[in-house]
Amino acid sequence: MSIFNTLFNYIGQIYTDRLPYFPTNIRVSLLIILFCVITAIELYLYMMVRRAVRSVRSKRMKYWDDYISVLLANMIVFDETDHPHEVVAHFYPKLKKIPLRSKVVNSILVEKILTYHKNFTGKTAEVLSLMYRKLSLDKKAKRKIKNRNWETKIEGIREANEMDLMEMAHLIVEYTDDENALLRMEAQAAYIKLSQSDPFHFLDRAQERILDWHQVVLFEIITKHKKLTIPSFSKWLYSSNDTVVMLCLKLVDHFMQFDAAQEVIKLLKHQNPKIVRKAVEIIGKLELEDAESFMFEIYFNHSEEIKLEILNALGKIASGNYSEFLSSRIYSADVKIKKEALYAIKIDPDHGEEKLRTIYLQTGQENQALIKHVLDDRIR
């Protein structure tokens, strides 16, 4: 003890009695050392307090997590003869005891309700929806959607989407054309599901891009949502937003919307080659004979990719109007074009193969090899 006392007294003396007598550089150094020591002690104390708080909080969260899990599992396992309202009335007082003012506890409860709602149908889902509203969690979701922070907004939109909060559609539509791509995508996906009057209204106002992979997501939602009334997507084929046009073309294609034929044909003159290519692909699938002359018109102005698509479409239409044109493609310098033209001729079930055999007799060795290849049904 005496050693420590001596040491403390010595240090004390340095900083009290002797400090004014040291040269300036020593004084500055001593003060820096003192500052560092105090800071280090404060930091250690801060870390210890934080760890203690975190440990208490995590224990508390673990308690509430278990409590909520058991309570919700019990609520879900209700007797099938019970009415959902009775189940909710029975469990509401217990759930009301949960400190929902705490953001963390609130998010634990919401997360678990969403998980169950996502995985169960029937009365279970109904009970969860009723309880969700009874606990006023829908109002909290609304506040989240209105929050300034975009991540919180997304959280709120996801919640509204999963819990079918139809009344939130008018709030969500605002974000369907937001600058923030993630928020925009989440809002679009939710709006389709939640809007009862006009789920595709967001396409009218879409100025921002609908990213390729989000087009896939939207396509999945639209094509798999059983309760959705599918409109004629031709309405949006004139959109100034190319990504809207592209998405709608994919949907026209999927739902085989013949009423969009004229609009699709007009897209052959579109500036975006991706749109032109998709339009040609749809023309081929829908076998739109009216489009043949337009495709022929644009054929020579486009890239190889579009040329191949046009040849394929002409083959599928198989009207015979452009069979000479298809035959003449065999003299193209591009082998891919030759091959595609030959396959296009072959598609015609009545005269295709016969026509290829005639060409075979009139052409050179290289083309003959290609025709043999095309006529072989084992290859494509």
Next chain:
Amino acid sequence: MSKILIAEDEVLMLKALEFKLKKEGYEVEVASDGRQAMEKVKSNTYDLVLTDIMMPFVGGMEILSYIKNDAIKKHTPVLLISAVGLEHVVLEGFSLGADDFIYKPFNLNELSVRIKRYIKQNVFH
């Protein structure tokens, strides 16, 4: 009392299924990952196995394959739970001998009725 094994990696779902089946009067054992489930299947005999397809370490298909290739256990009904109804997954499941597929989201009461039916059928084996 019929004995059921539930293998599901989503703890919340596991709890709900456990509660439901216990309430129905079954003896329930749970496994929160595929490895645990496989160990239990190897060392015990169950009247029915309800397993998720996608689980850490060992998948539901492997558990199914083990049960259906075991001379003693092959009559145990195996119900697969899947979040995606992809054709090739369903075909693989049935070709390995799965008795039924349950797609998420599902109706808990309907599941309970199906389980009752499979256990009743299995009594004759």
